[in-house]
Amino acid sequence: MFVVPVEIREANHEAIKRKKMGIIAIACYKPNKGKKDILKKIIKNHSKILLKENLLTKRPPIILDTKNGIIIEIFEWKSDISKAKAHKNIKILKHWDKIEKNSKSVRLSEIQEAKDIYANFQPIN
Numbered sequence: 001m002f003v004v005p006v007e008i009r010e011a012n013h014e015a016i017k018r019k020k021m022g023i024i025a026i027a028c029y030k031p032n033k034g035k036k037d038i039l040k041k042i043i044k045n046h047s048k049i050l051l052k053e054n055l056l057t058k059r060p061p062i063i064l065d066t067k068n069g070i071i072i073e074i075f076e077w078k079s080d081i082s083k084a085k086a087h088k089n090i091k092i093l094k095h096w097d098k099i100e101k102n103s104k105s106v107r108l109s110e111i112q113e114a115k116d117i118y119a120n121f122q123p124i125n
């Protein structure tokens with residue numbers, strides 16, 4: 001009888017577990033001048049649209065505000081395939097256009113709190 005080494009069994013278990021988990025996305029938006037309130041509303045609807053299109057896990061999204069006014073959105077894609085589908089979905093592309101008209105996407109490194117060991121943010125949702 002062939003016995004699978006423990007290391008291989010554990011590696012396979014980890015791979016299966018990862019497939020069940022999604023992909024956490026962190027998006028950062030710097031609102032255009034005078035557009036912060038409208039951007040907050042648009043971002044609050046973003047995950048609702050992605051959920052309706054069955055692209056996100058059921059993990060609740062988190063929307064945060066930073067000291068320098070950047071809005072952070074954290075959500076979980078179901079998979080790389082879901083992420084790719086979003087880039088071809090007309091409803092989502094229209095919503096992303098609204099985000100782009102009211103903000104500029106920025107890197108995490110532009111967030112003032114990212115320099116802190118323990119970053120703290122104000123919740124929006």
